[in-house]
Amino acid sequence: MLLFDLVNARKAHFSPNTWRVRMALAHKGIDFTVQDVRFVDIAGIRPQGDSIGHKLTIPTIQNDGMWVTDSWEIVHYLDDAFADTPRLINTGADESVLRFFQYWAQTTLHSGIFRNIVLDLYLGLDPADQPYFRDSREKILHDTLENAQAGRQDRMDAFRKSLQPMRLALANGPFICGNQPGYADYLAFGAFQWARVASPLQLLAHDDVVSTWLNRCLDLYDGMGRRESAAVDDLLDDSMR
Numbered sequence: 011m012l013l014f015d016l017v018n019a020r021k022a023h024f025s026p027n028t029w030r031v032r033m034a035l036a037h038k039g040i041d042f043t044v045q046d047v048r049f050v051d052i053a054g055i056r057p058q059g060d061s062i063g064h065k066l067t068i069p070t071i072q073n074d075g076m077w078v079t080d081s082w083e084i085v086h087y088l089d090d091a092f093a094d095t096p097r098l099i100n101t102g103a104d105e106s107v108l109r110f111f112q113y114w115a116q117t118t119l120h121s122g123i124f125r126n127i128v129l130d131l132y133l134g135l136d137p138a139d140q141p142y143f144r145d146s147r148e149k150i151l152h153d154t155l156e157n158a159q160a161g162r163q164d165r166m167d168a169f170r171k172s173l174q175p176m177r178l179a180l181a182n183g184p185f186i187c188g189n190q191p192g193y194a195d196y197l198a199f200g201a202f203q204w205a206r207v208a209s210p211l212q213l214l215a216h217d218d219v220v221s222t223w224l225n226r227c228l229d230l231y232d233g234m235g236r237r238e239s240a241a242v243d244d245l246l247d248d249s250m251r
């Protein structure tokens with residue numbers, strides 16, 4: 011199992027969509043190797059015979075000659091190809107509700123976080139990635155990265171309020187999926203891990219149950235998430251040198 015994942019200049023893995031898949035692989039107990047790529051390398055990743063037929067995005071996996079791109083497709087593939095491991099996406103209504111949760115994560119979480127860390131993301135990238143990232147993201151934002159990120163402290167209250175559905179869910183159990191973590195937890199975790207790895211911004215108040223949940227997720231699978239160093243730890247290390 012080979013997982014293609016993005017790295018920044020300090021070789022930290024920051025992609026929110028890949029973190030979903032990393033957690034899914036760990037949940038299933040599937041060992042994997044990681045091939046680090048930068049944004050500028052993605053176009054050069056080509057399956058033999060071009061079996062995917064469209065542009066790859068990260069995450070992409072290669073297993074047993076099979077290439078799969080897109081986190082949702084990858085988790086479906088893992089559920090089918092490793093049928094004796096715990097299933098993450100059940101078919102029927104459960105799948106539709108999970109898909110709805112993914113839409114919520116992409117809109118409320120990813121969009122809410124993106125603007126607040128976009129300049130930090132850029133500054134952390136390998137210099138070879140910076141022109142592409144600036145150009146493509148400024149087109150999406152219709153603004154410079156600097157303007158987009160400015161004033162983020164003023165947006166913090168609104169972002170924290172938007173997490174209320176998570177707080178309500180976490181009143182029922184330690185994880186969004188109940189007593190045990192499941193794919194909804196990994197969808198949300200990916201977003202917070204993205205911010206943690208790429209930016210020193212403190213997104214969550216320490217006394218927020220979402221922060222307690224995030225720490226619980228960081229501890230899962232022998233602290234797999236926590237082993238990826240946070241941007242703030244990196245900055246502290248720098249200032250101590």
Ligand SMILES: N[C@@H](CCC(=O)N[C@@H](CS)C(=O)NCC(=O)O)C(=O)O
Pocket residue numbers: 016025026027028049052066067068069079080081082146
């Ligand atoms: N829906 C896709 C989204 C994947 C995606 O957009 N990945 C980003 C990195 S997190 C990417 O590959 N971007 C390539 C680019 O911006 O050129 C998934 O969940 O896998």
